[in-house]
Amino acid sequence: MFQRSLQLIALFLFTQWSVAQTNLRYNLEVGETFTVAQTAKQTITQEIPGMTQIIINDLSGTMRFTVTAVTDTLTTLEMTFQKFALKMSSPQLGTLMEIDTDREETTESAESKIFQGMLHQAVYIEMKPTGEIVNIKEADAIINGMVSNLGLEDPAMVAQMKKELEQEWSADSLAKSFEQMTFNYPDASVVEGGTWNNAFIGKGNVNAKNTWTLNNVSDNAIAISGDATIEMDLTNPQIQMVLTGSQQTTLSALPNGFPKTMEVKTFAAGDASTPQLPGQTIPTKLESTTTYTLL
Numbered sequence: 071m072f073q074r075s076l077q078l079i080a081l082f083l084f085t086q087w088s089v090a091q092t093n094l095r096y097n098l099e100v101g102e103t104f105t106v107a108q109t110a111k112q113t114i115t116q117e118i119p120g121m122t123q124i125i126i127n128d129l130s131g132t133m134r135f136t137v138t139a140v141t142d143t144l145t146t147l148e149m150t151f152q153k154f155a156l157k158m159s160s161p162q163l164g165t166l167m168e169i170d171t172d173r174e175e176t177t178e179s180a181e182s183k184i185f186q187g188m189l190h191q192a193v194y195i196e197m198k199p200t201g202e203i204v205n206i207k208e209a210d211a212i213i214n215g216m217v218s219n220l221g222l223e224d225p226a227m228v229a230q231m232k233k234e235l236e237q238e239w240s241a242d243s244l245a246k247s248f249e250q251m252t253f254n255y256p257d258a259s260v261v262e263g264g265t266w267n268n269a270f271i272g273k274g275n276v277n278a279k280n281t282w283t284l285n286n287v288s289d290n291a292i293a294i295s296g297d298a299t300i301e302m303d304l305t306n307p308q309i310q311m312v313l314t315g316s317q318q319t320t321l322s323a324l325p326n327g328f329p330k331t332m333e334v335k336t337f338a339a340g341d342a343s344t345p346q347l348p349g350q351t352i353p354t355k356l357e358s359t360t361t362y363t364l365l
Contacts, residue, residue, distance in 0.1 A: 095199035187219025201252035209241035313338035
């Protein structure tokens with residue numbers, strides 16, 4: 071009788087342990103389609119001698135993902151941009167740039183034509199079950215669409231424009247951008263309250279070291295939060311800038327792993343320098359909030 075009781079207790083404990091373990095991963099099916107709205111607001115504040123300069127970037131867009139292939143190790147998603155809007159402004163200078171692919175009155179500018187050209191151009195994302203992106207196929211379709219929509223005829227100008235666009239829209243840049251939304255899961259099972267770590271280099275040389283926590287699992291959703299330390303190297307020929315800071319992520323995902331809602335808040339600060347102000351440093355801080363919402 072005593073041994074039987076021990077067996078029952080052991081079975082109970084094993085069952086409870088098994089149920090508590092959650093295998094977090096993408097478990098998508100061929101043919102599934104997901105439409106995601108993204109918004110981002112970024113505020114850059116710089117203390118230039120004699121003044122404070124503020125630049126505000128507001129971005130929004132819609133992306134459509136369709137599952138085209140699934141294996142044990144990779145999921146392939148066809149991705150197309152459905153719409154895109156960007157506004158750059160400053161309290162001191164007003165609106166510096168405004169693009170909205172849904173507004174007919176903005177379609178005549180070169181910038182608007184470029185972003186109109188990227189719409190509905192399919193690229194293919196190959197992603198591990200953890201959400202780590204290993205490859206982007208046919209990324210050239212986006213760049214080719216952008217350049218084609220400008221109507222350029224000079225081969226040298228076409229080549230130069232493609233070279234410039236590749237800095238932001240290459241396969242590597244796209245992979246780093248999408249990983250902010252997808253790369254959230256561990257290789258091993260975890261319990262509620264359990265944590266895991268990952269790290270990646272994001273778009274714009276953003277190094278993030280993440281610690282994730284599984285907050286809750288229900289029949290309808292998976293709740294995860296993340297904290298990260300970040301380093302952003304935003305150096306270009308006009309300015310040298312390295313910022314460090316923190317990032318907080320709140321994620322609610324479907325049972326199959328695809329994000330339902332996601333919010334990423336970032337704060338970073340540091341110094342910048344420019345050849346126009348030799349010997350001087352410019353204290354700089356960056357604050358941003360990015361959201362993803364499944365429609």
